[in-house]
Amino acid sequence: MPTNKSIPRDRAAYTFWTPVSIRFSDQDPMEHVNNVAITAFLESGRVGLFGHIFADTRLPSKGIVLARLTVDYLHEITFPGSVEVGGMLAAAGDRSMTTHYAIFQGDTCCVVSESVNVFFDPVTRRSTAPSAEIRAVLEQTLSGHSR
Amino acid sequence: MPTNKSIPRDRAAYTFWTPVSIRFSDQDPMEHVNNVAITAFLESGRVGLFGHIFADTRLPSKGIVLARLTVDYLHEITFPGSVEVGGMLAAAGDRSMTTHYAIFQGDTCCVVSESVNVFFDPVTRRSTAPSAEIRAVLEQTLSGHSR
């Protein structure tokens, strides 16, 4: 079974954490959390990470959309309780960003995930190049990792 | 933006179709169908495809789990209406299967996706090798594509 080895599975790699409470209805007949709910957990982590990275910028509301999502399910997540979603900026392109996520339930890394998001013009509903301000924040965030 | 070029975007490549009605609550503030709902659409297609492939076998109930999911979001899906999820078996490994999906709204291919599913022993809750019967069905299904 192929898994994405390049996405970190240790907590130390992640720069922003979002707690998510598990709901009864997240479960399916397998008596574990369904994969669909897990993508909602990842979205919570993604929105939290972007809010953190772009907190002091004039990023337009609704200015980022998801283009690609990869999820590796490593261990079952079980109700009740909560998970923590770690996120980090992994790379930046001309019109897009790649971000990595890991979901922990207790000490267990249950899921790793990669997202590609594109900058989006909510008026034309098409991808767009981000502003110089946004680009500077992306570069600063990426260089912060390697220090 | 990287996308998975190997997943077919034409209807003819897919061997099983599952219609899914879009719900108002599938939408998010972007006024399109949220990516989380799209993974529910894909799961509908996946369960439908497996039901079709393994209809005449003694595959144990709850004998398949999702290990990896990749989703490329190509076009927005909008409420109201419905989508069609095409599915096909792309490859089979020792303990896993790779399947491909495309979601169409009307004539537009909005999403392509790849899943890796593993055969699962519901008692031990661990991956397992499928029976000879299941393996024969996988080979027959794969060879049917290339005829």
Add this chain to the structure above:
Amino acid sequence: MPTNKSIPRDRAAYTFWTPVSIRFSDQDPMEHVNNVAITAFLESGRVGLFGHIFADTRLPSKGIVLARLTVDYLHEITFPGSVEVGGMLAAAGDRSMTTHYAIFQGDTCCVVSESVNVFFDPVTRRSTAPSAEIRAVLEQTLSGHSR
């Protein structure tokens, strides 16, 4: 157990029908469709009914919000398959409408439900009295039932 006896359980009482396909992830560990998914089915029926009633009016977009929901769960709904949601206008008040719903899976009435929706001004985000045009349509729709 109290149930709402005034909501019709026969198909003939309903004026608009919305089909909804059941998704694997609608199920919970009880191996039936979870009550949360059922409220999404009801919302599909509600949005369909309002679209039908107000099709030829200038009802503002986002001009109706849900104020009250009552759901009686009569029989389990099971995956796979689909349901049909019947809807009808039951009453109209100064700023609100009461609507009734029944969800059928095959010949079985599984759920009956009553909603109260209020007319809403999306700018002030407060309830509002509907226009004379909307009020006329409500009265016409209600009188059509009793003919």
Add this chain to the structure above:
Amino acid sequence: MPTNKSIPRDRAAYTFWTPVSIRFSDQDPMEHVNNVAITAFLESGRVGLFGHIFADTRLPSKGIVLARLTVDYLHEITFPGSVEVGGMLAAAGDRSMTTHYAIFQGDTCCVVSESVNVFFDPVTRRSTAPSAEIRAVLEQTLSGHSR
């Protein structure tokens, strides 16, 4: 607009609290939390309350099902953040329990709700009378409120 005046809107009335984090995908095009997500919040509170009340009993797993749900939507709930779901046992019948809930976002009571749950035999999939042990716990819980 009718609302259920008998369900308390003050925090002091509730005996058990369940925190629920709000997810981006809980929102709809109205840019508030969709009513379907709110029923998932209520289910979290319900499962939490039952776990609390029956913690020391031999209540069978999957021994309670939802028969009736009433929800009054008083104020919008908005992303991001979390809510607290307060729950209390309101009444007990021969085969059923009535429970009350209030959802707070900060100091605002946004939702009140009443549920009727029936005791359920997971083998016959029918309602059943609870054991003497369960009945004693229900009476003790109800009398605790009035002390």
